[in-house]
Amino acid sequence: MKVKDLAEKYSMKILNAADIETREAKGCYCGDLLSWVMSRANADDIWLTVMGNVNSVGVAVLSDVACIVLTENAAFDADALKRAQENSVIVLQTEMNTYETATKIYEELK
Numbered sequence: 001m002k003v004k005d006l007a008e009k010y011s012m013k014i015l016n017a018a019d020i021e022t023r024e025a026k027g028c029y030c031g032d033l034l035s036w037v038m039s040r041a042n043a044d045d046i047w048l049t050v051m052g053n054v055n056s057v058g059v060a061v062l063s064d065v066a067c068i069v070l071t072e073n074a075a076f077d078a079d080a081l082k083r084a085q086e087n088s089v090i091v092l093q094t095e096m097n098t099y100e101t102a103t104k105i106y107e108e109l110k
Helices: 003-009 032-038 052-063 079-087 098-109
Strands: 013-016 027-030 045-048 068-072 091-093
Touching: 003 091, 003 098, 027 098, 032 052, 032 098, 045 052, 045 098, 052 068, 052 079, 079 091
Parallel strands: 027 045, 045 068, 068 091
Antiparallel strands: 013 091
């Protein structure tokens, strides 16, 4: 599914659009421990987290995830936004908790 379609369908706030029009998502990974995510998330996964700092953007780049989705309206700091823009990382934000978001994504991808 296209990340844009996910954002629109579930009214997610787009914090950084990057290539949202064309980026495809093929899986989902939930996690907040950055080293764990870096070693386990797959390329093209939608990464669900509450970690909205510059290190999260680095992990997203290294893992080549389709996007970061900040659940529970987790904050995304200004340094992280700047780094996301520099590295073309799509960042979305949702009010839903991680479980709710993951179940919706699961249904979309199956």
